[in-house]
Amino acid sequence: MLARVQRLLLVEDEPAIRIAVRDALRAKGYEVDDTVDGAEALRRCRSGDYALIVLDVMLPGLDGFELCRTLRREGDRTPILMLTARGGEEDRVRGLSLGADDYLTKPFSVRELIARVEARLRRASWGTDRPPGAALAAPGVAVDLARLEARVEGREPASLTPREAAVLRYLAERPGRVVSREELLVAVWGYPPGARVRTRTVENTIGRLRKKIEPERKRPRVVRTVHGAGWKLGEEVRCDASS
Ligand code: CA
Numbered sequence: 001m002l003a004r005v006q007r008l009l010l011v012e013d014e015p016a017i018r019i020a021v022r023d024a025l026r027a028k029g030y031e032v033d034d035t036v037d038g039a040e041a042l043r044r045c046r047s048g049d050y051a052l053i054v055l056d057v058m059l060p061g062l063d064g065f066e067l068c069r070t071l072r073r074e075g076d077r078t079p080i081l082m083l084t085a086r087g088g089e090e091d092r093v094r095g096l097s098l099g100a101d102d103y104l105t106k107p108f109s110v111r112e113l114i115a116r117v118e119a120r121l122r123r124a125s126w127g128t129d130r131p132p133g134a135a136l137a138a139p140g141v142a143v144d145l146a147r148l149e150a151r152v153e154g155r156e157p158a159s160l161t162p163r164e165a166a167v168l169r170y171l172a173e174r175p176g177r178v179v180s181r182e183e184l185l186v187a188v189w190g191y192p193p194g195a196r197v198r199t200r201t202v203e204n205t206i207g208r209l210r211k212k213i214e215p216e217r218k219r220p221r222v223v224r225t226v227h228g229a230g231w232k233l234g235e236e237v238r239c240d241a242s243s
Helices: 015-027 038-047 064-073 089-097 110-126 162-172 181-187 201-213
Strands: 007-011 031-035 052-056 080-084 102-105 135-138 141-144 149-152 223-226 230-233 238-240
Touching: 007 015, 007 038, 015 031, 015 110, 031 038, 038 052, 038 064, 052 064, 052 110, 064 080, 064 089, 080 089, 080 110, 089 102, 089 181, 102 110, 149 201, 162 181, 162 201, 162 230, 181 201, 181 230, 201 223
Parallel strands: 007 031, 007 052, 052 080, 080 102
Antiparallel strands: 135 141, 135 238, 141 149, 223 230
């Protein structure tokens, strides 16, 4: 059976990158519209039906941040993969806090970009991206994010705080991706991007969350630590947005 061809929008003003990425995506069977200009990209997004947008940050006209912010404000939830400059941690955090779904740092390999695009499209087709995971399960544990309730086999149900649920939901919306402390501070706690804050609040919240949701507290499998980088959801976790 032939799957429906998916249309992607590529917004990148550097010719070499634009052409390489466009041709590689087309070779994978995607229909690709490309543009060098942020304002033109916004017009196309408003009229087109794209499965995903690959969006450079530095653009003439309207930059990638503004474009992302505008789309989300207008209720457009099309997945966005942002291309950021090397070492631009603030750019990455800013993009994610404005509603981008993922990022790649330049220089990147086209193969990695393709892998990210495919992973993101798979997730979108499972429906786990929207609305934010209402339920989450792993062997021995079930979490209802709408009811703020966690059930671990052999224990009394535990109530999650809204903050704990928000952390879990944020991770659930980004399966497989490592989320840093700074990103969580911006997205869940509302700190401004780039703020230099000394706080253990993220670690403490995750510690409390784990006591409620991890079947084995000493060997967390739901919220995994990636040393020096942050946290991500374990591979065994299933998310279900339908409930
Ligand atoms: Ca650029």
